[in-house]
Amino acid sequence: MDGRPTTARRWTLVRSAAVGLLATATDLAALCLLVQALGLAPALANVPALAAGLAVQFFGNKSFAFRDRSRALARQGAQFALVEAGALALNALGFHLLVTLTPVSYPAARVVTQALVYFGWSFPLWGLVFRTPQPQEGT
Secondary structure, rough: OOOOOOOOHHHHHHHHHHHHHHHHHHHHHHHHHHHHHHHOOOHHHHHHHHHHHHHHHHHHHHHHHHOOOOOOOHHHHHHHHHHHHHHHHHHHHHHHHHHOOOOOHHHHHHHHHHHHHHHHHHHHHHHHHOOOOOOOOOO
């Protein structure tokens, strides 16, 4: 192995990125609804909006991106929750720093922070959570 991603891994990333876009749209819509319609401060609306996107991430990545059909929902859910606990902390910290220390708007802060956390933390670890058997070379 030369360390480069396989074609299958690249397509998993493309599908996962599509799920991520849907999850981000869900999160951003929830964030805007909580801030604009309910009058919450962005910092207070932050975590509930992330939770909405999290549900989309789990089910979308399990079934669509990684094409995992196993019935290990409890185990995978627990592992996914651990990965996302770290992602939640990283997203919350990044969002907080951007909205309090920079002139970046809260929607832009959300998108930038989530992209960094997704590529640097979540996707690599989800590959361990949703392990799909790989065909053996030469078989």
